[in-house]
Amino acid sequence: MSSNILSPARGGSRAEASKRGRLQARLHKVGRNPKFWFGLIVLAPTLAWYMLFAFLPIINALPLSLQYYALLDPAKSRWVGFENFRMLFDNPLFMPAVRNTIAWAVLGFTLGLIAGMGIALCLVSVTRGRNLYQGLIYLPAVVSFVAVALLFRILLEPQTGQVNLILNRLHLPEGKWLTSSDSALVTSVLIGVWKGIGGTVIILTAGMLNVPEELYDAAKVDGVNSWQKFWKVTLPLMSHTLLLVTILGAIGSLQVFTEPTVLTAGGPGNATFTYNMLVYRTGFNDMQLGVASAAAMLQFVVIVTISLLQLKLFRPKWSY
Amino acid sequence: MIIAAEAKHAARRKRTLDRAKKVAGQLVPHTILIILSLGAVLPFIWMLFASFKPFKELVNSLDLLPHVWTLDSYRQILFRVNFLVAFRNNIILSGTITLAILVTSAACGYVFAKYRFWGKESLFTVLLATMMVPFAVVMVPLYIIVASLRMVDQLTAVIVPSLWSTFGLFMLRQFIETIPDELLDAARIDGSSEWFSFSKIVLPLAGAPLSALAVFAFLGQWDNFLWPTIVLNSPAKQNLPQLLAGLRSYYWTSYDLWMAGSMLTVIPVMIVYAFASKYMIKGIAMSGLKL
Numbered sequence: 001m002s003s004n005i006l007s008p009a010r011g012g013s014r015a016e017a018s019k020r021g022r023l024q025a026r027l028h029k030v031g032r033n034p035k036f037w038f039g040l041i042v043l044a045p046t047l048a049w050y051m052l053f054a055f056l057p058i059i060n061a062l063p064l065s066l067q068y069y070a071l072l073d074p075a076k077s078r079w080v081g082f083e084n085f086r087m088l089f090d091n092p093l094f095m096p097a098v099r100n101t102i103a104w105a106v107l108g109f110t111l112g113l114i115a116g117m118g119i120a121l122c123l124v125s126v127t128r129g130r131n132l133y134q135g136l137i138y139l140p141a142v143v144s145f146v147a148v149a150l151l152f153r154i155l156l157e158p159q160t161g162q163v164n165l166i167l168n169r170l171h172l173p174e175g176k177w178l179t180s181s182d183s184a185l186v187t188s189v190l191i192g193v194w195k196g197i198g199g200t201v202i203i204l205t206a207g208m209l210n211v212p213e214e215l216y217d218a219a220k221v222d223g224v225n226s227w228q229k230f231w232k233v234t235l236p237l238m239s240h241t242l243l244l245v246t247i248l249g250a251i252g253s254l255q256v257f258t259e260p261t262v263l264t265a266g267g268p269g270n271a272t273f274t275y276n277m278l279v280y281r282t283g284f285n286d287m288q289l290g291v292a293s294a295a296a297m298l299q300f301v302v303i304v305t306i307s308l309l310q311l312k313l314f315r316p317k318w319s320y
Numbered sequence: 321m322i323i324a325a326e327a328k329h330a331a332r333r334k335r336t337l338d339r340a341k342k343v344a345g346q347l348v349p350h351t352i353l354i355i356l357s358l359g360a361v362l363p364f365i366w367m368l369f370a371s372f373k374p375f376k377e378l379v380n381s382l383d384l385l386p387h388v389w390t391l392d393s394y395r396q397i398l399f400r401v402n403f404l405v406a407f408r409n410n411i412i413l414s415g416t417i418t419l420a421i422l423v424t425s426a427a428c429g430y431v432f433a434k435y436r437f438w439g440k441e442s443l444f445t446v447l448l449a450t451m452m453v454p455f456a457v458v459m460v461p462l463y464i465i466v467a468s469l470r471m472v473d474q475l476t477a478v479i480v481p482s483l484w485s486t487f488g489l490f491m492l493r494q495f496i497e498t499i500p501d502e503l504l505d506a507a508r509i510d511g512s513s514e515w516f517s518f519s520k521i522v523l524p525l526a527g528a529p530l531s532a533l534a535v536f537a538f539l540g541q542w543d544n545f546l547w548p549t550i551v552l553n554s555p556a557k558q559n560l561p562q563l564l565a566g567l568r569s570y571y572w573t574s575y576d577l578w579m580a581g582s583m584l585t586v587i588p589v590m591i592v593y594a595f596a597s598k599y600m601i602k603g604i605a606m607s608g609l610k611l
Contacts, residue, residue: 038514039435042427046484053481054450057461064461071467119356122349129350135597136357139364142593142600144543146564147582151367153568154575160379162366169382198360199604206605255454258545262565279456284550289460296456303454 065293084294088282091291096270097278100185104260104274105253108189112200112249115193120204121230134205138198145195149262152191153178178264181271188272192259200245207241208234239316247310254303275299364586371579378575393576394584401571402555403581406563413478413548413559414541421485421537422530428484429492430522434504444493451486455546463550477551478559482541488533491607495529496522532603535596539589560585
C-alpha cells in the first residue's frame, strides 16, 4: 500500500485500482497541461523572491524591535524587551522629530489639498490646453528631488539668491528661508508642495471630471450659483477621490525623508529633523538596529491608526 | 418690419454678450494656469542657463541669460568628481530594474489574470498587502538580509530587492483581465504554446500599460535616494542622487558645479518625460479613479 503511488496497481480491490488509475491520469494530465508548467515557472521564483525580500523583512521587523541586534556577529544578539522603546523615548531628538513631522504633515497636507483643489477647478473650467497645463504642472514631480534641492538652495540663499534679489528690487521684506530655524520648516514644506502638487492635481481633476454632467444640468435648472454648485455637487460627488488623496497624503507626509535630508540635513539646529531621519540615524549612523526597528514599528502603528480613522470618518456611505 | 429688425439686432447683441461672457469666464482660469505653469517650469529654465554661467555671475545676477557663456562647470563636474561613474551606475540600475519589472509584472499579471489555481485570490491579497507597509519598517530587516547575502556596496543590493514590483503586478493584472478569453482559447485550439499566447497575444496588447509602467519604474529608480544611501557607500558605487547630495557637503559653495551636475541628471528625465507625459498623466488619473 505504501509503495509508489504512481506505480500501476498491484493487487488490492478493483475500486482502489481504478481510484489510483484516476489519480495517475490526473497527475499525467496536469503534467501535460502547458498552463501548469508556465504557471509554475512564473510563480515559483515570484514566491521565492516575495518570501525573502518582502515577507521576511516584515515578519522580522517586530522581533527585531525587541532585540539588541549585533550586525557583525548576529550570534551575540539578545532579547531586551521594551528597552529599545525606552531608548527611543530618551533620545533627545525624539520629541523634535515627532513635532516636526506632525507640523510637516499638517502644513503640507493642508496646503497641498487647498491649492490642489483650486488648480483642479481651474483645469476643469478651461476647454482648451488642459493636457498641456497638467503636463507642465506635473513636471517638477518627475525630477530628482536632490537636483531640486540644490536649485532652491541657490535661489533662496539669503545674501546672493535670486528670490531675495527680486524681493529687494520690489522693496519687499527679504526672507531668511532655509537658513533660519523659524522659517526653514515652512520653506521646506513649500518646496515639497511645489514639487508634489502635480500628482494631487491630476487625481483631483480626474475625480472632478468624473462627476456626471447631468447633475450640473439639474443644479442649473434649480438655479444654484457656482459657490453652491461647488459645495453641494462637486465636493460630495468626488468624496471617494478626496478620501484617496487624504490617505495617500497622510501616509506620504508622515514618512518624509529625502526633502529635509537634502535641503537642510535637518537643520538649522533640529528645525527640520523628521521622524524618518531619526530612524535612519539610529539605524545606520549609530548602528542601533533594534532601536531603529522600534521607532519604525511605532510609526507603522500610528500610520495604520490614522488611515483607519480616516476611512471610518470620511468614507462615503454610498457609491454611484 | 422694424420690430423684426430690432429683434434680430437684439438677438445678435445677446449672442455677442454671451460670447464675451464665455471668453471672460475662460480668461481667469487660463491666467492662473499660465502663471502656475511658468512657476513650475521657470526654475528649470533658470537652472539650464545658470549651468553656463561663471560662478560670479551665477550669484548676485538677476539676468536669465548669461553675459559670459562658459562650459567650465561641465568640465569640472565631468572630470573632477566621479560623475561619469555615477551616471553609468544610474543607467545600469534604472535599466536592469525597469526591464526586470516589465518581465515579472507582465508574466505574473498574466498568471493572476487568466489562470485558476488554489488560493489565488488570498495569495494576491497578501502580495498587495506588502505595499501598505511603510518603507521604514522593512528598511532595517531588509538591510540585514542584504548584508547576510554579502551584497552591501554592490549594485545588486539595489537591483535584487527591486526585481518585482507589486504596483506593476497589480496594474498588469487589472489590464490583462480585460483581454477576452476567447482570444487566448482560439490560440490554444490552434495548438499554440502558452509561451506563444503570452508573448504574441498578451504582450502586444498590453503595450500601453507596459510603457506607462516602464516610465514610472525608470524615473522612480533614476531618482531613488534613500535605499542607495543605505547600501551603496563607496564612491565607485554611488548613484546620481547620492553624488549630487555629496556635492552639497563636499563642494558646498560650488554653485556652478551643482547646476551643471543637476542639469546632466535632469536632462534624461526631461527627454523621457517629453515623450511619455501623456501616458503618465493618464496612468495617474486612472489609478486615482480605480483604487
